[in-house]
């Protein structure tokens with residue numbers, strides 16, 4: 804997604820495409836590492852010296868409300884963020900801590916759970932990735 808598309812997504816979701824919003828959303832679209840608030844802050848504060856962690860928090864909160872970003876809760880205490888890109892599961896490596904996406908068929912899962920009121924869907928697989936093995 805180029806800069807123009809990022810701005811379009813923000814506008815379509817009724818957000819003013821401020822410099823910081825564009826930067827944070829671009830980072831989430833481009834990165835596949837599922838960063839934490841701290842990681843987002845660390846990466847962008849090198850470039851945006853006036854950035855505060857509160858701004859990162861508030862921007863993420865807004866993105867989640869608008870449905871363009873998803874918060875994922877891995878292992879209870881660790882909140883990570885990614886741009887919304889359809890349902891998928893996650894693999895977490897317990898050596899390097901990296902998180903990998905696992906494609907999954909959402910329809911298959913919801914059809915097995917017919918009649919259930921699904922409020923949240925998260926699939927987490929853990930182990931050791933090929934790089935650490």
Ligand SMILES: [Zn+2]
Pocket residue numbers: 896897898899900901931932933934935
């Ligand atoms: Zn690893």
Ligand SMILES: [Zn+2]
Pocket residue numbers: 837885891892893903904
């Ligand atoms: Zn993911």
